[in-house]
Amino acid sequence: MLAVLSAPRKLLRKAVAVAAFMGLAACDPAMMAGAGGGSGPRVNTNAPIPVALLIPRSDSGAGGIARSLENAARLALASLDGVEIDLRVYDTAGNAQRAAVQAETAVAEGAQIILGPLFGEAANAAGVAVADNGINVLSFSNNPSIAGGNVFILGPTFRNTADRLLRYASRQGRNSVVIVHPQNVEGEFGKTAIQAAAAQNGVRVAAVQSFPFSQQGVASAVPRIRDSIQSSGADSVFLTSTAAGALPMLLQLMPEAGIAPATTQYLGLARWDVPPQILSMPGAQGGYFTLADTAATNAFESRYRARFGSEPHPLAGLAFDGIAAVGALARQGRADALSARALTQNSGFQGANGVFRIRPDGTNERGLAVATVRNNQVTILDPAPSGFGGAGF
Structure with missing residues (x-):
C-alpha cells in the first residue's frame, strides 16, 4: 500500500511548494467595479x-x-x-x-x-x-x-470546464453529483463553478465534501466521500484537484475504498493527461475531463518550436x-x-x-473536447467544436 501510494504522495508534496504561485496566477481574488467595458478609442485600421x-x-x-x-x-x-x-x-x-x-x-x-x-x-x-x-x-x-x-x-475558467463536462454527463444520463474539493482558494473557486454549472445543466448537487490540503486530509476524507455517495444516491463524483495536488491520491484511494468507476462516474476539473502517470490510476479509468482542441494546440506548439527552438509555456x-x-x-x-x-x-x-x-x-468561453481514459490511454469522447452553436456548446 505504501509503495503504491508513494508517487501520488510525492506529487501532493510538490503541490504544497507551488501552491502560493499557482494561487497568484489563477485564483488571486480581487474585485473590479463597474460594468460594460471600456468604449475603446477609435481605431484607424489602415495604420499600425x-x-x-x-x-x-x-x-x-x-x-x-x-x-x-x-x-x-x-x-x-x-x-x-x-x-x-x-x-x-x-x-x-x-x-x-x-x-x-x-x-x-x-x-x-x-x-x-x-x-x-x-x-x-x-x-x-x-x-x-x-x-x-x-x-x-x-x-x-x-x-x-x-x-x-x-x-x-x-x-480558461473553471466554469467553462464544469459546464462542458456536466452538459456532456447529463446527456449520458448522469444527473446527480458529489463535489470533492480541497479547503483552499482554488478549491472553493472550483466548487462554486461546479455548483453554477450543475444548476444550469439540470444536475443535482447531492453533496459537497471538502478536505484539508494535506496527505492526511485526503486520506481521512475518502471514507466520508464514499458514504456521501452511497447515502445520497449520487451517480457521479466531481473532483476539483489537479495532478500536482490531491488528484493522484484521490484517484488511487477512492476506488480502493469502494467508489467503483464502473458505477460512479468520475469527473475532473483539471487535465488528467499530464503527467502520464495519472492515466494508470484506478480512478482515472473511464473518467471524464476536458482538453483543448488538440489539432489547434499541436499546430500552435509546432510553429512555436520551429521559431523559438523551445516548448511554449502552457x-x-x-x-x-x-x-x-x-x-x-x-x-x-x-x-x-x-x-x-x-x-x-x-x-x-x-x-x-x-x-x-x-x-x-x-469571462470567456472556449471550445473544449471531452476526453476519457481507456486502457491507460486518452480517448476523445466528444471533439472540441470548431465554432459556436455546435454540440459542444
Whole structure:
C-alpha cells in the first residue's frame, strides 16, 4: 500500500511548494467595479494599432512565463493578414502597483488596448488605472472575480470546464453529483463553478465534501466521500484537484475504498493527461475531463518550436489569442474594433487552442473536447467544436 501510494504522495508534496504561485496566477481574488467595458478609442485600421503587452519580465518566479507569452504574441503578429500591430512590451515585475503605473504609461504612450497582466491582482490594478481612459484590458488571468468593467480574462475558467463536462454527463444520463474539493482558494473557486454549472445543466448537487490540503486530509476524507455517495444516491463524483495536488491520491484511494468507476462516474476539473502517470490510476479509468482542441494546440506548439527552438509555456497561447482577437477585429475595418461590443462578438475568434469568445461579463468561453481514459490511454469522447452553436456548446 505504501509503495503504491508513494508517487501520488510525492506529487501532493510538490503541490504544497507551488501552491502560493499557482494561487497568484489563477485564483488571486480581487474585485473590479463597474460594468460594460471600456468604449475603446477609435481605431484607424489602415495604420499600425498600438497594443501594450504587460508581462512580469523581471519577476524571478515568472520570468520564463513572461518570455513565453511575449514569444507567442510575436508569433501571432506574423500570422496577421493585412493588419499591422505595433506591439509595445512593459514589465510589471509581477507587482500590482507597478502594473497600474505601466498601464497608465502605456496609454500615455498611445496604447489603444492592453494585453495582460498575468496575475489577477495586477490585472485588476491595471484595469482600474486606465478605466477612465476607456481602454480595455485583456488579462491572462483565469480569475472570474476580477472580470467586469474594462477587464476581460482570457485564461480558461473553471466554469467553462464544469459546464462542458456536466452538459456532456447529463446527456449520458448522469444527473446527480458529489463535489470533492480541497479547503483552499482554488478549491472553493472550483466548487462554486461546479455548483453554477450543475444548476444550469439540470444536475443535482447531492453533496459537497471538502478536505484539508494535506496527505492526511485526503486520506481521512475518502471514507466520508464514499458514504456521501452511497447515502445520497449520487451517480457521479466531481473532483476539483489537479495532478500536482490531491488528484493522484484521490484517484488511487477512492476506488480502493469502494467508489467503483464502473458505477460512479468520475469527473475532473483539471487535465488528467499530464503527467502520464495519472492515466494508470484506478480512478482515472473511464473518467471524464476536458482538453483543448488538440489539432489547434499541436499546430500552435509546432510553429512555436520551429521559431523559438523551445516548448511554449502552457499559458503562452493566451497571448497569441489576444493578438489574434485584435487582428481579426481590425481586419473587419471597424473603427470600434477595440470596444467591448466588438471584443464580445458572439462568433468569437480562432486561437492557439481552438475557438474562443469573450463574454460581456468579462469571462470567456472556449471550445473544449471531452476526453476519457481507456486502457491507460486518452480517448476523445466528444471533439472540441470548431465554432459556436455546435454540440459542444
